Amino acid sequence: MNPILLWFHKLGSPPNFDRFAARWSPWGYGLGLLVMAWGLYGALFQVNADFKQGDSFRILYIHVPSAWMSMAVFALMAVYAAIAQIWRIKLCEILAMACAPIGAAFTLITLLTGSIWGQPMWGTWWDWDPRLTTELILLFMYLGVIGLYHAIDDRRAAARAAGFLAIVGVVLLPVIRYSVVWWETLHQGQTISLFGDSKMDPSMMPPLVWMLIGTKLWFVGALLARARADNLRRESGKAWVAELAGVATANRRNTGRSA
Template sequence: MRWFHQLGSPPYFQSLARRLSPWLAVPAVLLTAWGFYAGLVHAPPDYQQGDAFRIIYVHVPAAWLSLFVYTAMAVAGAVALVWRMKVAEAFVIAAAPIGASFTFLALVTGSIWGKPMWGTWWVWDARLTSELILLFLYLGVIALENAIEEPRSAARAASLLAIVGVVNVPIIHYSVEWWNTLHQGPTVTRFDAPAIEWSMLLPLLVSALGFTLLFAWLVLVRMRVVLLRREAGSRWVREWLQNP
């Protein structure tokens, strides 16, 4: 609990985030670059889709992050509402634009992939529609936070929306199992074994890890900015600005 309360302290978090940032940025860039190179260049073509399948090395990590980020926002939102932690509020505000970007990327790459596979850019498929709703939820969190002038009230309202909207995450994940959809079923997260050859799977996992570290780095940078703006008149901010 002591560590938990320390992490909720803006000065402590500011110092911790500054130390962690380079340790996240460098592996994120290296892993993402290797995953893309191995997947786009060295992985063998799919026996049905040919080289068109290679877009999964962008699409799947982006789709994974779209769900992960929103779930993390809902958890942070609950912490913000229960314990009134400024750092948790900052996470919700800082993560929303990043999560929206990943969701938009997942939708765009999914449409590009769907054109040669389904013969159309878009269908009102259960998976695609619920993912689009997720993008609207992200945009709703961003809009709600900007619509309320008082920062802490805005953060609490955005946190509440994040918690309410998290019900859409399992709908997205299980949509291909609950309904008859054009979107293919799970290939990696299966109970028996991944339905993908290892030479294709490894770059995909590395890309997903690289994207996750990239998100962690970006959200730390944005959280530091959010906290500095909100605590601009505090003593610790003045001291930090003198010795950044």
């Protein structure tokens, strides 16, 4: 068997995945926070104010990475769900469901920062603009996946049902992406391109790139942590979980005695 395929096959084992997630989740969190902190520092102190929007434009360094992540996480959730539906891989069910709360958080941040940014620019906190409306529908899709997953007692049946909703909902992503092209909209068109011509001043780009990298690293940490917790809940009756809990309890006791 191909070494990479063999590694993925082994990773699908609940104990192996638990060890993998426990090791790498803190790294994702830590590196993500450090990179985002550097990006925010650049956004606040190294970039000049926009000649039209003044300092209010700086919110884009949170808004844009969150908006991109809101769609990217949903797409990843649908991919995991499709793999789980076709090959019945339990780990992919867990990862798909772990994506949902994180993606919902990114979507909520996108909507909130968009409203804060839009108020001085458009004179209103909210408008039923195609981009805003479709992003709101995306939040409802995330909440639908989360609600359906928790509404069914059988974890695997719940993951399959919620995963099917995620797969169907992925058709919303191109609508969000091209809404500013297909309809007249208050929301500005695409001004930022990492690999092509961008309408944004080049001096403003580095902090945004750091924020994009940081949000992805943080997402990896959050995904592994949530998936690990769900994996442990599902496997709670297994001997390896009881052994793990026993080791953790012994470590706490030893720490208390040494203190």
